[in-house]
Amino acid sequence: MASNRGVAYMGPGKVEVQSIDFPKLALGSRKCDHGVILKIVSTNICGSDQHMVRGRTTAPLGLILGHEITGEVIEAGRDVEFVKAGDLVSVPFNVACGRCRNCKEGKTGICLHVNPSRAGAAYGYVDMGGWVGGQAEFVMVPYADFNLLRLPDKARAMAKIKDLTLLSDIIPTGFHGAVSAGVAPGSIVYVAGAGPVGLACAACCQLLGAACVIVGDMIPERLAQARSFGCEVIDLRKDVTLAEQIEQIVGIPEVECAVDCVGFEARGHGKEAGVEQPATVLNSLMSVTQAGGKVGIPGLYVTDDPGGVDQAAKTGNLSIRIGLGWAKSHVFTTGQCPVLRYHRQLMHAILYEKFHPAKAVNVTVISLDQAPQGYQDFDKGAAKKFVIDPHKMVA
Amino acid sequence: MASNRGVAYMGPGKVEVQSIDFPKLALGSRKCDHGVILKIVSTNICGSDQHMVRGRTTAPLGLILGHEITGEVIEAGRDVEFVKAGDLVSVPFNVACGRCRNCKEGKTGICLHVNPSRAGAAYGYVDMGGWVGGQAEFVMVPYADFNLLRLPDKARAMAKIKDLTLLSDIIPTGFHGAVSAGVAPGSIVYVAGAGPVGLACAACCQLLGAACVIVGDMIPERLAQARSFGCEVIDLRKDVTLAEQIEQIVGIPEVECAVDCVGFEARGHGKEAGVEQPATVLNSLMSVTQAGGKVGIPGLYVTDDPGGVDQAAKTGNLSIRIGLGWAKSHVFTTGQCPVLRYHRQLMHAILYEKFHPAKAVNVTVISLDQAPQGYQDFDKGAAKKFVIDPHKMVA
Amino acid sequence: MASNRGVAYMGPGKVEVQSIDFPKLALGSRKCDHGVILKIVSTNICGSDQHMVRGRTTAPLGLILGHEITGEVIEAGRDVEFVKAGDLVSVPFNVACGRCRNCKEGKTGICLHVNPSRAGAAYGYVDMGGWVGGQAEFVMVPYADFNLLRLPDKARAMAKIKDLTLLSDIIPTGFHGAVSAGVAPGSIVYVAGAGPVGLACAACCQLLGAACVIVGDMIPERLAQARSFGCEVIDLRKDVTLAEQIEQIVGIPEVECAVDCVGFEARGHGKEAGVEQPATVLNSLMSVTQAGGKVGIPGLYVTDDPGGVDQAAKTGNLSIRIGLGWAKSHVFTTGQCPVLRYHRQLMHAILYEKFHPAKAVNVTVISLDQAPQGYQDFDKGAAKKFVIDPHKMVA
C-alpha cells in the first residue's frame, strides 16, 4: 500500500507517470491531522493543467499534476470527526481551511490559510500552495471535514461515477460561470468555448432552465459535442461576426447572458483564427451581451504569463474595451469557482437523474499510464474529458 | 363587434354566461386612455375563482369572473405607445399602474393606484378593485404599455397557445412559490396540492433544476397527473404521516423547500381527510421542511371568510405552529405573485421548447358556453386546467 | 486556576452562584480537542435566560446559565491552529461545528453536529445541546478556529469592551432582525420591544441607515433609553392604537419594516396591557407594516411552553392573522441569529467608533456575585444590560 505513482510535469509538452511518495498527513513541516489519505477512484485532466504543460506558467519540473479528484478514504487524521475510512468522497479542487474569514463566507476559492503567497490554493498547481496533485494512486486532502463531499450511497454513486467525478471542478466551475452571468429560467446565453468547461457550463445553463444555450468554438468536433445535447452552436472559424451568427439563431444580435470559458489563451475569430488575442473573448462578449447583462468569467486570466503575446500580456494586462462594457452597464465576475458552494446540490441533480454531465462533456476513461497520451490528445482539441482510473475501479 | 358575453357569478354554486357590456376605455368614471380593448383568445378558470363560486367570499351577484387572459389588441387608447392593434398579448392577472412605488420596485401584486380599498388588484375578483373580468369575449386592460407582454411572433405563439395561456397566472404563480421557497438546481421539494397551481409549481420546480419534486394531494387523478411528468407523489388520504411518506421517497423525513399551493380551504390528512383545517398545510410544511428551509405560500389566505370553520378563521386568524417554524429558522413568503416579474422569461422557456406546462396541468379547451360545466367539473377535482376559447381561435 | 464558579438555575425565580467544575476540552464523552478554555472577561445576562428563570421552559435544576461570552484563551486544544493562548475573543452564542452543510452555508444557528435533539445549539441553554454556560469564571468553547472572533488589538479592544461584549449575541441578533426586515438606508422601521435586544436592534437600524426608528414598549424607563439615542418611541400602555401612534410620528399609519424583539411572552397593549397574548406582537406588526414589507422575528417562539396561556400555546401554536399578512405580501423571517455571519463587520463598526451599542442598551457592569440581583432587576424591567465581570477585568 505504501507505493504511489503520479503524473509529473517534466517541461513544456512533457508529462510522465512516475513513482512518487505515498502521501502523509502533512505538507512539508505543516501537520495535517485534519486531513485524510484517499485511494483515488477517478481523477480528471483539466484544461487549466494544459496551461502548465504548454509552458505558459512558471510550474517547476517534477510538479505532480491533478486537482480533479474523487476517492475513497483509507486513513483519517486524528482531528477528523465526520469523515471515515471507507467513505467515497468528492474533493473540491480548491484547498480550503474552513476557518478563515473567506471560508466562513463561502469564498473557498480564496482561502487565507492554505497558500503563503496569495489567497486561494489547489492541488497540483503552480503558485497554488504546493499541495501535491491527485493524478496519482493516492493523495492527501487537508481539512477533510470541511472540504469533502460524501457521496451518500457507494453502489449508487459508483454507478454514476463518470458524472460524479466532474463535481470536483468543471461542473461547479461551469455552474459558477452560468450563475455569475445571471443564467436563470428562460435565459438566452452565449458560452464562449466548447472545451470541457464550456460544455459543462452549457449543460449547467440547461439545468438552470435557460431557454437557448449557444456555444461558440473553432473545433468542429467540440461543436458537434455541444450540439449532441441540445445546444445551438457557432463556428468561429467562419468569417461572419459573432453578432450576426447569434442573430441567425435568436433573431437579434444579442444574448442576455454570456460566459467566458476560454481565458487568456484565446485566439482570434474569422480571418484572424489561430492568432493569439488574449482579450478577444472578453471584448466579443461585451459586444454581444445586451445592456444590463452580466458576464461570468470562469476562464483563467493570469498575473504572469511567460508566453504572453506582448509585454503587457506577460503581466496579465490586456486591452479591454471597458468603454463599451460601461455603456452597457455590464457586470463582470472573475475568479476561481468556490466548488463547495455548489457541489452538494449538483450531486443531488446527478443522483436523481436530472442532470447528465458526463455525456455532455464526453467523459473518456483512461488508465494512469495513458495520462501522457490523454494530455496530448486533449491539447490537439479532442472533444473528450479524460478521466484517469488509477485503480481500475471505474472501467 | 359591439356585443359581448361573459361568465357571471350568480350565487354559491352558480355561474352563468350572460350578455354584458362591450368594454370601454374606462372603469366607471376613471378614464383609461392608457388601456386597450382585447379580443380574448383564451381565458382560464382558476382555483381562486372557485373560492368565490363556492360562496367563501363576499363577491356580489353579477360579478364577471376571469383574471387569466390572453388576447389580441383591437383598440388602443390614445396614451398607449408600444402596443398596437393586432398584437397578441398575455395579460398579468394583477392590474398594475407601473407608476407607483410598488410597481417601480417590481411589486405589481400590490400596486397602490388600482384599488381604492387596499394594495393590489385583479380582473374579475371580489375586493380587487372592480376591474371587469375576462371570462368573456372582450375585455379592457388598463396601463397596457406597462402590463402587457407581447407574444413576439403570432403564428409561432398560436402554435403554443395552450402553454402561453398559462402565463397570465398559474405558471408565474407556481414559479413565484418555487422561487420563494428557494428552489434551485438540485433541490428536493415538496409541493402541497396537485390542483393546477400545484402542478404548475411542480413543473416550474423542474424548470428551476430541482432534483426531486414531490407533490401531495388527496385526489388520485391529480396525483396521476403529477406522476405523468416525472413528479414523485404522496397520497394524503393514507393514514401515514407526510414525513414518513417523504422518507420513503428520499430516505429522510424532510425536504429542503416547500410550497403551499392549497391555501385556506385546506382539509385534514389521513383519518381527518375531508375535514376543513385551514392551517393544516402550513403546519405540515413546517414539520417536513428542514431547518433553514423556506416556505413559499402562493396558496391564498384571506382576511374575511364567511364560511370559516370558527370565529377566528372567519377573520383570517389561524392556529399556526410558529414555535416550530421559529426553531427551524424558517422563512415564509406570502402574497399574490407579481406576474410581470416572471412572465417574459417563462415565455422564452415555452417558445424555445424548454418547458411544457400545458401538458403538466392538462389543459382542456372548452367553449365559453361550457364554462359553467367547467366550473362544476373543476370543483369536483378534475385533473384538468380549463381554458375557455370564446372565439374558437384555440381549438 | 483549577477552580471555577458559575451562575446556576435552581428553579423558577432562583439563580445561585455556585462552585462548578473547571472546564475540560470535552462535552461528556465527546472529545473537543478543537476547543479552547477561556478565562471569561465579560458575560452578559440575556432576556432569553429569563424565559428559563421564569420557569417558562423545561430547564433542569443546576443548569449553568450564560451564552454571551467574551474571554481570553488560556488553553487551546491540539487541533486548534489559528487561535492561541492570550488571544482575546468574542464567542458567538451559537455553538457550531463549521463542518456540516448548514455551517458551510453560514447558517450557524442551525448547525447539525452539536445538538443530538435538533438543529442548533447554544451555551447554557435548555434543549440546546448541553454545552456548559458561560456566566462563570471559565468556560470551554468547541471548534474554536471556526467559532471565535479574535479582537485584533487587546488594549484597543479592552478600551471598548462594554461595546464588544455585545457581539456575542444581542448586537448581531438585533442586526439580523433588522436585515431580515429589509432595513436599509432611508427605511422607516418599527421595533417592537425596548429590552436589550430591541434597543440593540434599534441601534443597528440606525447603523444600517434607517431614516426613522420607532420603538414600542410599555416600560417608561426603556422608552426613555430608546429616546436617548435618537429613536422615536411609542408607549403601548396608552389606549391609542399602534397605527395611530405611528401616524402621529410619520404621517401615515404604516412603517416599511418591522422587527419583533419580544417573542412569545408578549403582553396586550392599551386596555389589555399586562395580559399575556403571545401572538399580539406578530399580529400588530402585520397590521402596521406596509404591503410588500418584511417582518424580522428575532424574538423567541418556542415549541414547548409549560406556562402557555392555553393548550395550543403550550405547544407553540398561536392564533396568527395570516390572512392579513398574505393580503399584504409580507415575508416573515424567524429563528436564531447566525452570529458568525455578522460579528466581524460589527466589530469593525465598533472599533472605528462608528457604532456605540453599549450606550444604546445601557451596559451596566456587575460582579459574578451580583448576578442573582441582576436577574431580579432585569426581570422587573430595568432599562439596563447587565454585564458580568467575573475577573474584575472590565470595571
Place this chain on the structure above:
Amino acid sequence: MASNRGVAYMGPGKVEVQSIDFPKLALGSRKCDHGVILKIVSTNICGSDQHMVRGRTTAPLGLILGHEITGEVIEAGRDVEFVKAGDLVSVPFNVACGRCRNCKEGKTGICLHVNPSRAGAAYGYVDMGGWVGGQAEFVMVPYADFNLLRLPDKARAMAKIKDLTLLSDIIPTGFHGAVSAGVAPGSIVYVAGAGPVGLACAACCQLLGAACVIVGDMIPERLAQARSFGCEVIDLRKDVTLAEQIEQIVGIPEVECAVDCVGFEARGHGKEAGVEQPATVLNSLMSVTQAGGKVGIPGLYVTDDPGGVDQAAKTGNLSIRIGLGWAKSHVFTTGQCPVLRYHRQLMHAILYEKFHPAKAVNVTVISLDQAPQGYQDFDKGAAKKFVIDPHKMVA
C-alpha cells in the same frame, strides 16, 4: 412665462447662457403627453458635463447642458395622472419610459425606448437621446408619472433643498457605486476621487454604515473637504504607493471595497501625477482591494474619446490588469446609476435628518448667469458642488 434661458455648450472650454425655446410636451416629432413642464428650482453642474466642455466628446455646438434637475410642475400632459401642477419634484438624470423590459426590471439607466442609438438616455448630454438639458429656467420631463419623485411637503423640502437637489444624480450615483462595491455596516472602503461624486459616494458609504471611508485625490482642497465630514484621506501626489498609504490608516495594505469615482480622464499618481493614464484608477483598485472584494465603477468610461491618449483609448480600449483582478476573484460593476432605484429612500434619509450630503459636497449656490464661471472654477478643481438657482428660489 414663454421665455426661457439655458446654458449652452459652444465649443471646448466655452459655455454661454442663451435664450432658448420654452419647452413643449414633445421631443421633435415625438409627442410627450406623458410629460410635464417644470419651472426649475435648482440644477447642478456635474463632472460629466465637464467631459463635454473639455472637448472630450463629440457634443454638438449649441447643446443645452444639464441633467441634475429639481423643479416645480407648471403644466402636466393629458396622460399624466399622479403628478399635478404645483408639485415639487426631483428628476432622475436618466430619461426612462417605465414601459420597456429594462425599466420594468428597475434598470432605468438603460431604458430601451428613449434613445434611438443605444440603451439609456439623459437630459442635455451627447449621444443620450437628444433630450433638452435642464441648466435653464424651464425644462420638459417625459414619462412624468414614472420618472418623478414628489417631494412630499413643499416647505419642509425647500428648507432642505440644497440636499434634495443632489437626489437627481450624484447622491444616487455615489450610493450605487457604494452598493455595487458591497459597502455595508463595518466596511473598510476606498473611494477613488474627491470630486462631487467621490464625496457623495463617501457620504453614502457612511450612511451605509461603513466603519472606515478612505478617499484619495490629488487636490488638497478636495481632500480637506473629505476630511471635514469624517473621511480618512490619501494624497495621491505623494510618492508613496496607494497600498502603503492605506496600510498607514488601517494597518493592512488592503480595503474590503473600492469605488472608482474618477473614470476615463484619470491621471497618474506620485511621480506620474498629472499624466493622463486612463486605466490607472481601475488597476490601482485591483491592487488594493482584497481578494473577494467588489469594485463599483460609477466613474464614466466612454466608447469614443477624441482626446484619448492613444489609438486604443480613443475607442474606449484600456490596458487593464485583468489577470490580477481574476486572481483575486473581483467583481466589477459598471454603468449609469439607475437613480429611480434609490432616490425615494435617500430622500427619506435627508428629510429625517439622517444624512447631510450638501455639507459633504460643499453645495455652492450660483445664479444662472454665473454658470459659465461655475464651469471654470469647477474645472480648476474647486472643492464645491455648484447648484444653479435660475429663479432665485434657493438662495
